[in-house]
Amino acid sequence: MKLSLTEEQEMLKKAARDFLADKCPKSFVREMEASDTGHSPELWQDMAELGWIGLAFPEEYGGGGMRFLDLAVLLEEMGRACLPGPFFSTVVLGGLTILDVGSEEQKQEYLPAAIRGERILTAALYEAGLRSFNASPPTVEATFDGGDYLIRGTKLFVPDAHISDHLLCVASTKPEHGIAVFAVDAGSPGVSCSPLSTIGGDKLFEVEFDAVRVPGTNLLAQTDGGRRVVQKMVQRAAVARCCEMVGNMQRVLEMTVDYAKERKQFDRPIGSFQVIQHYCAEMATDVDGARFCAYRAAWMLSQGLPCTSEAAIAKVWTGEASRRVIDRAHQIHGAIAVTTEHDLHFHTRRAKAAELMFGDADLHRETIAIEMGL
Amino acid sequence: MDFGFTEEQNRFRQEVRGFLEEEIRKGYWQPACDAWIQGFDPAFTRRVSEKGWIGMIWPKEYGGQGRSHTDRLILTEEMLRYGAPAACHWFADRQVGGAILSFGSDELKSEFLPRIARGEAYFGLGMSEPGAGSDLASLQTRAVEDGDYYVLNGQKTWTSCAYFAHYFDVYARTDPDAPKHRGISEFIVDATSPGLSRIPMTDITGTEAWSDLFFDNVRVHKKYLIGEKNRGFYQVLHQLDYERSGLERIMGNYPLFEAVVQFCRESGLSRDPLVRGKLAQLQVEFEVGRLLGYRVTSVMEEGRTPNWESAMSKAYSTEFEKRLANVALEILGPYGQLMPESRLVPLRGMAPHSYLGSKGYSLQAGTTEILRNVLATRGLGLPGA
Numbered sequence: 216m217k218l219s220l221t222e223e224q225e226m227l228k229k230a231a232r233d234f235l236a237d238k239c240p241k242s243f244v245r246e247m248e249a250s251d252t253g254h255s256p257e258l259w260q261d262m263a264e265l266g267w268i269g270l271a272f273p274e275e276y277g278g279g280g281m282r283f284l285d286l287a288v289l290l291e292e293m294g295r296a297c298l299p300g301p302f303f304s305t306v307v308l309g310g311l312t313i314l315d316v317g318s319e320e321q322k323q324e325y326l327p328a329a330i331r332g333e334r335i336l337t338a339a340l341y342e343a344g345l346r347s348f349n350a351s352p353p354t355v356e357a358t359f360d361g362g363d364y365l366i367r368g369t370k371l372f373v374p375d376a377h378i379s380d381h382l383l384c385v386a387s388t389k390p391e392h393g394i395a396v397f398a399v400d401a402g403s404p405g406v407s408c409s410p411l412s413t414i415g416g417d418k419l420f421e422v423e424f425d426a427v428r429v430p431g432t433n434l435l436a437q438t439d440g441g442r443r444v445v446q447k448m449v450q451r452a453a454v455a456r457c458c459e460m461v462g463n464m465q466r467v468l469e470m471t472v473d474y475a476k477e478r479k480q481f482d483r484p485i486g487s488f489q490v491i492q493h494y495c496a497e498m499a500t501d502v503d504g505a506r507f508c509a510y511r512a513a514w515m516l517s518q519g520l521p522c523t524s525e526a527a528i529a530k531v532w533t534g535e536a537s538r539r540v541i542d543r544a545h546q547i548h549g550a551i552a553v554t555t556e557h558d559l560h561f562h563t564r565r566a567k568a569a570e571l572m573f574g575d576a577d578l579h580r581e582t583i584a585i586e587m588g589l
Numbered sequence: 590m591d592f593g594f595t596e597e598q599n600r601f602r603q604e605v606r607g608f609l610e611e612e613i614r615k616g617y618w619q620p621a622c623d624a625w626i627q628g629f630d631p632a633f634t635r636r637v638s639e640k641g642w643i644g645m646i647w648p649k650e651y652g653g654q655g656r657s658h659t660d661r662l663i664l665t666e667e668m669l670r671y672g673a674p675a676a677c678h679w680f681a682d683r684q685v686g687g688a689i690l691s692f693g694s695d696e697l698k699s700e701f702l703p704r705i706a707r708g709e710a711y712f713g714l715g716m717s718e719p720g721a722g723s724d725l726a727s728l729q730t731r732a733v734e735d736g737d738y739y740v741l742n743g744q745k746t747w748t749s750c751a752y753f754a755h756y757f758d759v760y761a762r763t764d765p766d767a768p769k770h771r772g773i774s775e776f777i778v779d780a781t782s783p784g785l786s787r788i789p790m791t792d793i794t795g796t797e798a799w800s801d802l803f804f805d806n807v808r809v810h811k812k813y814l815i816g817e818k819n820r821g822f823y824q825v826l827h828q829l830d831y832e833r834s835g836l837e838r839i840m841g842n843y844p845l846f847e848a849v850v851q852f853c854r855e856s857g858l859s860r861d862p863l864v865r866g867k868l869a870q871l872q873v874e875f876e877v878g879r880l881l882g883y884r885v886t887s888v889m890e891e892g893r894t895p896n897w898e899s900a901m902s903k904a905y906s907t908e909f910e911k912r913l914a915n916v917a918l919e920i921l922g923p924y925g926q927l928m929p930e931s932r933l934v935p936l937r938g939m940a941p942h943s944y945l946g947s948k949g950y951s952l953q954a955g956t957t958e959i960l961r962n963v964l965a966t967r968g969l970g971l972p973g974a
Contacts, residue, residue: 284590495965500905
């Protein structure tokens with residue numbers, strides 16, 4: 216047991232922080248939020264060349280051969296910087312799912328190109344009313360039709376669908392009545408995306424599949440194992456998002472402590488008042504709690520250990536703790552930080568969006584209750 | 590980061606569990622809340638010492654086993670999980686032994702550490718005074734030199750385990766003219782010393798949890814000064830970092846947590862979504878506290894003294910324990926008010942006992958407010974108030 220980063224991870228963290236401080240200042244985040252694509256191909260190529268996209272993939276696909284736990288370090292720094300763009304979609308939702316369940320041909324088809332920064336991936340998980348991923352089968356249907364499947368239906372909250380080359384679509388198969396994951400070419404006739412305006416400022420889409428013809432060879436997961444695959448996708452996404460949130464919260468804490476040291480009222484830095492000190496102490500506790508439960512879940516995923524409860528614990532704590540941290544940060548910063556001139560709002564909006572995605576606290580508490588044998 | 594334990598550590602955990610389960614099976618004791626601080630059981634302490642589990646992190650030359658902080662974490666975690674009556678040796682094992690080892694003379698180390706490890710020397714603490722709580726440096730108990738002795742006069746309070754301790758670790762003022770935190774020294778005082786008297790206090794649960802200690806010309810030989818004269822305040826800060834370093838506060842009421850979850854499973858209350866949500870939330874908070882506690886051990890394994898890290902862990906965990914007791918009472922409804930000795934009492938009355946007891950958790954070993962000061966100034970670098 217060692218709850219600090221390894222030397223290698225510290226190096227990765229520092230490199231990522233330096234790079235993002237340079238390439239992803241808040242002015243860039245602001246610009247990306249305002250743009251239609253929310254994506255900079257130039258930055259994407261830089262990240263591919265740094266080996267970030269392939270970090271957690273085996274070397275045989277052009278990856279760095281590192282672990283999910285190392286990716287967690289990178290995700291934390293990305294969350295800290297509020298990095299826009301399709302990294303999470305491509306790596307966490309798309310790439311790692313293909314690595315997990317794809318055939319060798321499918322891995323060769325998608326992974327090296329994605330790792331080189333030439334293809335963007337995402338996943339279409341959510342549907343209208345689909346709060347839990349376990350309760351009912353997807354309404355999007357894939358009907359077997361002469362060696363192909365015809366996919367019909369509407370997916371929601373699909374990140375970066377507009378710039379993705381392939382969407383991993385979760386659908387109910389007919390006539391088998393199974394659940395399957397298909398790699399759908401985003402350029403296929405019948406695929407259409409309409410943007411949603413979101414609190415987080417990230418690019419989420421409604422994606423309609425209008426009898427989209429997908430070759431049978433694009434079926435990723437066995438139909439009978441599909442539900443398990445989806446659970447794993449959501450679990451991994453939840454943990455990865457927690458890691459981003461840890462970075463987000465850590466940055467908010469630092470901004471707030473720095474501000475409390477500088478800002479003077481009553482002729483003293485406000486950080487010398489015990490009320491402010493105790494707020495900051497509680498924030499630090501929330502952040503460290505989030506870090507350890509997020510990294511523990513990431514460690515367990517890396518080790519291939521089952522972590523249903525640990526992943527859920529991370530998501531519950533991280534979501535609720537980030538909300539408390541952000542509330543305190545706003546209170547300490549005062550009115551300046553409820554303007555868009557100040558940078559705090561980027562963190563505030565992303566934290567709330569993260570809380571709502573891949574299962575909110577209530578949903579994950581129910582998972583924990585089941586794991587407790589209740 | 591590595592959240593795993595080695596094979597050897599896992600085996601050790603199994604060994605500890607096996608030992609404790611055997612103890613319970615033989616009917617030696619029942620799992621109880623707060624047993625680490627209130628469970629007086631010299632025979633248990635002797636059996637633990639025979640396993641080499643008291644002072645296990647100390648060097649072998651002083652009766653220790655040279656084991657790691659992680660091994661001690663595993664041992665104490667399991668003791669707390671099973672609610673084992675470890676109060677006789679807990680303070681000496683956790684902090685006084687370490688203080689003697691860090692600051693004491695070779696003579697003191699040889700005199701006390703092997704006896705603590707054999708389960709023969711129990712310690713209590715003489716820190717707080719009626720006028721010196723959070724502002725510990727303002728303590729007024731005096732120690733005046735007289736030949737080869739110091740003569741102690743004054744009063745200590747909130748001393749746990751006082752009625753069975755053989756020795757007290759006492760802080761007294763040796764230089765009244767120096768700034769207040771530079772005139773304090775640390776002594777080992779024999780509990781049978783003439784002039785030393787103990788008067789018990791009954792806490793809110795009805796337990797004689799603490800005592801006042803009165804010092805009336807108590808003579809202490811100079812060789813029982815720990816460390817340097819007038820450096821006692823720095824030594825006590827160091828000791829407090831260790832006092833707060835364990836899992837006592839997140840797990841001190843673990844038997845209640847386990848019992849209430851079991852009760853909900855068996856009674857069918859667990860089908861109620863509100864109950865499910867509450868217990869799951871406790872599980873989240875419990876796990877976060879355990880990880881904050883593990884981090885403290887990880888810091889010690891790196892050879893550092895945990896400071897704000899233990900403050901964070903303790904401040905967090907006492908709040909958890911308050912919520913645990915309260916949730917248990919909410920679930921029990923009107924039965925929650927039944928005290929341990931009552932007819933019809935559920936869960937052996939642990940819930941109301943824990944609810945009342947938890948009012949003190951956030952006061953002892955540093956109030957939550959003092960701990961947040963430590964975390965804000967030492968951990969986050971905010972300016973002193």
